[in-house]
Amino acid sequence: MSELTFEQMLDESFKTIHAGEVVEGTVIDVKPEEIILNIGYKSDGILTRNEYTNEPNVDLTTVAKVNDTMEVKVLKVNDGEGQVLLTYKRLAADRGNKRIEEAYNNREVLKAKVVQVLDGGLSVVVDEVRIFIPASLVSDTYEKDLTKYADQEIEFVISEYNPKRRRYIGDRKQLLLEKKAEMQKKLFETIKVGDTVEGTVKNVTDFGAFIDLGGCDGLLHISEMSWGRVENPKKVFKVGEVVKVLIKEISGEKIALSLKFEDKNPWKGAADKYSVGSVVTGRVARMTDFGAFIELEPGIDALLHVSQISKEHIDKPSDVLKTGEEVTAKVVDFNEADKKISLSIKALLAPEPEETAEDADVVSVDIEAVIAKESAEEEAQK
Numbered sequence: 001m002s003e004l005t006f007e008q009m010l011d012e013s014f015k016t017i018h019a020g021e022v023v024e025g026t027v028i029d030v031k032p033e034e035i036i037l038n039i040g041y042k043s044d045g046i047l048t049r050n051e052y053t054n055e056p057n058v059d060l061t062t063v064a065k066v067n068d069t070m071e072v073k074v075l076k077v078n079d080g081e082g083q084v085l086l087t088y089k090r091l092a093a094d095r096g097n098k099r100i101e102e103a104y105n106n107r108e109v110l111k112a113k114v115v116q117v118l119d120g121g122l123s124v125v126v127d128e129v130r131i132f133i134p135a136s137l138v139s140d141t142y143e144k145d146l147t148k149y150a151d152q153e154i155e156f157v158i159s160e161y162n163p164k165r166r167r168y169i170g171d172r173k174q175l176l177l178e179k180k181a182e183m184q185k186k187l188f189e190t191i192k193v194g195d196t197v198e199g200t201v202k203n204v205t206d207f208g209a210f211i212d213l214g215g216c217d218g219l220l221h222i223s224e225m226s227w228g229r230v231e232n233p234k235k236v237f238k239v240g241e242v243v244k245v246l247i248k249e250i251s252g253e254k255i256a257l258s259l260k261f262e263d264k265n266p267w268k269g270a271a272d273k274y275s276v277g278s279v280v281t282g283r284v285a286r287m288t289d290f291g292a293f294i295e296l297e298p299g300i301d302a303l304l305h306v307s308q309i310s311k312e313h314i315d316k317p318s319d320v321l322k323t324g325e326e327v328t329a330k331v332v333d334f335n336e337a338d339k340k341i342s343l344s345i346k347a348l349l350a351p352e353p354e355e356t357a358e359d360a361d362v363v364s365v366d367i368e369a370v371i372a373k374e375s376a377e378e379e380a381q382k
Contacts, residue, residue: 008030025071027066031061034049037086056076099129101161110126117146155175156172184262187215193247193249193250195247197213201238206222208233228299245259246261274331275334276332278332282329283325308345310349329345
C-alpha cells in the first residue's frame with residue numbers, strides 16, 4: 001500500500017464542494033469589485049460584484065468587511081485558474097423566489113423601493129427578485145407621468161407569479177382601491193347633509209370642482225361656488241388646495257357640495273338695503289334684449305327693464321349700456337320671497353311737464369319668468 005503524498009493528505013483535509021452547493025464562508029479580503037472568502041476548501045472563493053448584486057457600480061467595501069460570514073452558492077469549483085467562483089445574488093434570488101411565492105399564495109403586502117421607472121410601469125426588487133408593476137396597476141387613477149415614484153418605497157401585492165418565465169407582476173392599485181373602499185365606508189357613516197367638512201381639490205373643470213373628502217369625491221358645481229356669479233372655476237380653485245365645504249346632498253355614492261353657507265347669504269338684510277324707493281348703485285353683469293341685469297353685490301342681481309333705462313325709446317339695453325358699467329337706479333319693486341328686485345333709472349329722472357301719471361308708471365317684471373324665457377330661447381338656438 002502506497003503512502004499518500006503531502007499534497008494528497010492536504011487535499012483530503014479540505015472538504016469536497018460541488019457546483020450549485022450552498023456554503024458558508026468567512027471574508028478574508030474585500031476590494032471594491034470583489035470579495036475573497038475562506039470556504040474551507042483548498043482554494044479560496046471569489047465573489048465578484050456582478051455576482052453579489054444586480055445593482056450597478058456597488059462598492060463592495062461598503063457592504064462587507066474582513067471576518068464577516070456569509071452564505072454563498074458555488075458557481076464553478078475551478079474557473080481554470082484554480083479559483084472557486086461564488087455567487088450571492090443567485091442564492092438570494094433562489095430564496096427570493098420562495099419568498100415571492102409565499103407572498104403570492106398568502107396575498108402578503110410587500111414593500112420595496114422603486115429602482116427603475118419604465119415607459120410601461122415601475123420596477124422594484126425584493127430579495128434580488130425583480131418585480132414589474134404595470135402602469136395600469138400603479139394607481140387607481142390614470143397617471144401619465146410615473147417619474148414621481150422614482151426611489152420611493154411603495155406597497156403592493158403579487159398578482160402574477162411565473163418563475164419559469166421569470167415573470168413576477170406586482171399590483172399597487174388593488175391596495176389603493178381597498179383602502180379607498182374602507183375610507184368611503186367610514187366617510188358615509190360619519191357625514192350627513194348640512195355638515196361642514198374639509199377636503200382637497202382633486203380636479204377642476206369648466207362646470208365645477210371635484211373635492212376629495214377622504215374616500216370619496218364630492219362635486220362642487222359652478223352654481224354652488226359662490227352666492228355671486230363664477231365665470232371660470234379654474235380661476236377660483238387650484239388642484240391641491242384645501243377647502244371647507246357644505247354637504248348639500250347625498251345620493252347613493254354621489255355627494256353634492258356647496259360654498260353657499262347660510263350665514264353668508266347676501267339676501268339676509270336685503271329687505272332693508274334694497275327697500276322700494278332706495279337709490280342703489282350696481283354693475284351691469286349681463287344684458288338681454290329685454291333688459292340688463294345689475295349686480296348690486298355678489299349673489300344679488302336686479303333687473304333693469306329696457307323700458308326703465310330712459311324716457312326715450314330704446315330698442316335694446318346694449319344700445320346705451322356696456323357690460324361692467326356702473327349705473328345708479330331706483331328700487332321700484334322688491335320681492336324677498338322670490339328674490340326679485342326691479343330697478344328704474346327712469347324713475348330718477350324729473351317727469352316732463354306733459355307727462356301723465358300713467359306715463360310715469362314703472363314696469364315690474366317677473367325676473368324668474370324672464371330668465372326662464374331667455375334660457376329657452378338660448379337652448380332653441382343651439
